[in-house]
Amino acid sequence: MSAKSIINKELFTPHDEKMLAAVQVKRRTKKKIPFLATGGQGDYMTFICLSGNSILHSAADSVTSAVQKASQALNERGERLGRAEERTADMMNSAEQFAVTAHKLAMKHKC
Structure with missing residues (x-):
C-alpha cells in the first residue's frame, strides 16, 4: 500500500473526508526539527494533502453567504x-385633492 493510500485511510476516511491530492515534499533545512523523526539534521520528506470536504464546505458557505446577502x-x-x-x-391623491379644490375656488371666483 502506498504512503498516499495509508494517509487517506488513516487520516481522512475516519473523518468522512476525501483526500483530493497529496504531494510529497522534500525539504532541506539547516535547523534541527525535533518533532520530525528524520534521523538527524538535513533532508526530510513530508506530504502536503488537500481534503475535499474542507473545500466543499468552504465553497458552500461562501455560496450560502452570497445568496443570503443577495436575498437581504x-x-x-x-x-x-x-x-x-x-x-x-399619497402625492397623487394630494395632487387630485388640490386640483379639485383649485377648480372649486376658480368656479366661486367666476360667479
Whole structure:
C-alpha cells in the first residue's frame, strides 16, 4: 500500500473526508526539527494533502453567504420600492385633492 493510500485511510476516511491530492515534499533545512523523526539534521520528506470536504464546505458557505446577502439586498430594495410606491400614491391623491379644490375656488371666483 502506498504512503498516499495509508494517509487517506488513516487520516481522512475516519473523518468522512476525501483526500483530493497529496504531494510529497522534500525539504532541506539547516535547523534541527525535533518533532520530525528524520534521523538527524538535513533532508526530510513530508506530504502536503488537500481534503475535499474542507473545500466543499468552504465553497458552500461562501455560496450560502452570497445568496443570503443577495436575498437581504433584494428584500431591502423591495421595502424601499414599496415605501416609494406609497409616497407616490399619497402625492397623487394630494395632487387630485388640490386640483379639485383649485377648480372649486376658480368656479366661486367666476360667479
